Amino acid sequence: METRKLYYEDTHIRTFSATVLGCEETPDGWEIILDATAFYPEGGGQACDLGILGGRNVLDVQERENAVVHLCDGPLTVGQTVEGAIDWERRFDLMQQHSGEHMVSGIIHALYGYQNMGFHIGSELVTVDVAGPVPGEDLQRIEDLTNAAIWENRAVKAWYPAPEELPSIPYRFKKALEGPVRIVEFPGTDICACCGTHVKFTGEVGLVKILSCVKFRNGVRLEMVSGKRAFDHLRRAYEQNRQVSQAFSAKIMETGEAARKMNEALNGEKFRVTGLQWQLFDHVAASYRGKGNVLHFAQGLAPADIRELADRIAKTCGGIAAVFCASAETYQLCMVSHGGDVKALGAAMNQALRGRGGGKPGFFQGSVSANREEIQGFFAGCGWEIL
Numbered sequence: 489m490e491t492r493k494l495y496y497e498d499t500h501i502r503t504f505s506a507t508v509l510g511c512e513e514t515p516d517g518w519e520i521i522l523d524a525t526a527f528y529p530e531g532g533g534q535a536c537d538l539g540i541l542g543g544r545n546v547l548d549v550q551e552r553e554n555a556v557v558h559l560c561d562g563p564l565t566v567g568q569t570v571e572g573a574i575d576w577e578r579r580f581d582l583m584q585q586h587s588g589e590h591m592v593s594g595i596i597h598a599l600y601g602y603q604n605m606g607f608h609i610g611s612e613l614v615t616v617d618v619a620g621p622v623p624g625e626d627l628q629r630i631e632d633l634t635n636a637a638i639w640e641n642r643a644v645k646a647w648y649p650a651p652e653e654l655p656s657i658p659y660r661f662k663k664a665l666e667g668p669v670r671i672v673e674f675p676g677t678d679i680c681a682c683c684g685t686h687v688k689f690t691g692e693v694g695l696v697k698i699l700s701c702v703k704f705r706n707g708v709r710l711e712m713v714s715g716k717r718a719f720d721h722l723r724r725a726y727e728q729n730r731q732v733s734q735a736f737s738a739k740i741m742e743t744g745e746a747a748r749k750m751n752e753a754l755n756g757e758k759f760r761v762t763g764l765q766w767q768l769f770d771h772v773a774a775s776y777r778g779k780g781n782v783l784h785f786a787q788g789l790a791p792a793d794i795r796e797l798a799d800r801i802a803k804t805c806g807g808i809a810a811v812f813c814a815s816a817e818t819y820q821l822c823m824v825s826h827g828g829d830v831k832a833l834g835a836a837m838n839q840a841l842r843g844r845g846g847g848k849p850g851f852f853q854g855s856v857s858a859n860r861e862e863i864q865g866f867f868a869g870c871g872w873e874i875l
């Protein structure tokens with residue numbers, strides 16, 4: 489059985505009529521073969537079309553020898569004429585992404601001579617793997633050249649040259665293809681062997697935006713979007729930037745500068761607050777001078793601050809400084825002894841107060857699942873004076 493490939497005759501056919509040549513039941517559904525189809529089967533890095541065929545849902549489309557096999561969720565009668573309708577939104581998106589990728593890869597090939605080592609049309613982004621380095625400062629130029637070529641709106645050609653013609657055609661290889669080689673040309677931008685479906689005119693790609701370029705193997709991996717995806721991306725990014733601009737009370741194209749200034753101001757404030765906090769810690773530490781072992785409860789401190797306070801108290805009190813700070817259901821704590829050992833005390837406290845943590849001889853950090861009274865009770869039981 490052989491299927492006429494309407495998707496190669498006209499990539500913009502959305503609906504068609506065809507005769508059912510075969511229908512086989514399989515564990516996954518019914519495999520239906522038609523005399524002609526506009527459903528593109530998976531191949532050449534492009535996903536298959538989905539849609540409706542004779543009232544059935546098309547779940548998958550594969551090419552088998554010369555037949556295009558549609559996996560459907562119900563049977564169709566052999567000999568019957570059926571209507572097919574492909575999911576055009578999905579197909580047009582795939583054609584925009586695929587065609588945009590051709591144009592970027594063709595321009596990179598023309599600029600640097602690099603081959604495309606593969607591409608993937610993901611659900612959000614398209615990745616393109618290029619065989620050599622592309623300097624970051626060249627990305628805008630590649631985008632400019634690609635978009636200028638899109639807006640020239642030139643007709644895209646696809647044909648099967650005679651085998652003897654092939655050597656004279658300067659086309660990029662994607663991979664070695666079996667059977668007759670199909671050449672696709674985006675005039676002035678790309679000539680490539682490809683079995684996928686493409687836009688009719690470059691203008692249909694609309695817009696190409698490169699989103700990132702990172703080192704990958706011996707070359708780079710680009711992330712890009714084309715067509716409606718590029719527009720959707722712009723819309724989301726603009727909305728995010730609008731929110732940032734409102735939050736910073738900055739003009740929408742000056743949010744980067746506003747964010748940098750905010751960061752600088754925040755870092756200055758952090759520095760100032762840390763200085764004030766340490767002054768406060770010194771006052772607390774001074775109040776415990778010569779008191780021996782000290783149990784101190786603090787509020788709202790980060791783990792590093794708890795440690796800093798315990799360290800400062802230990803320097804003045806002449807014994808062990810144990811600082812506890814409430815956090816949710818537990819207490820964070822730090823015990824410090826300059827010249828002493830808090831290991832055994834920490835282990836006993838873990839046991840008594842459902843704690844976890846550890847450290848080294850003069851230092852213990854962790855948390856306990858206990859309330860303030862239980863904590864005070866434990867240290868009182870160790871012979872500490874609870875101040």
Ligand SMILES: [Zn+2]
Pocket residue numbers: 586590672682683684685686
């Ligand atoms: Zn292609």
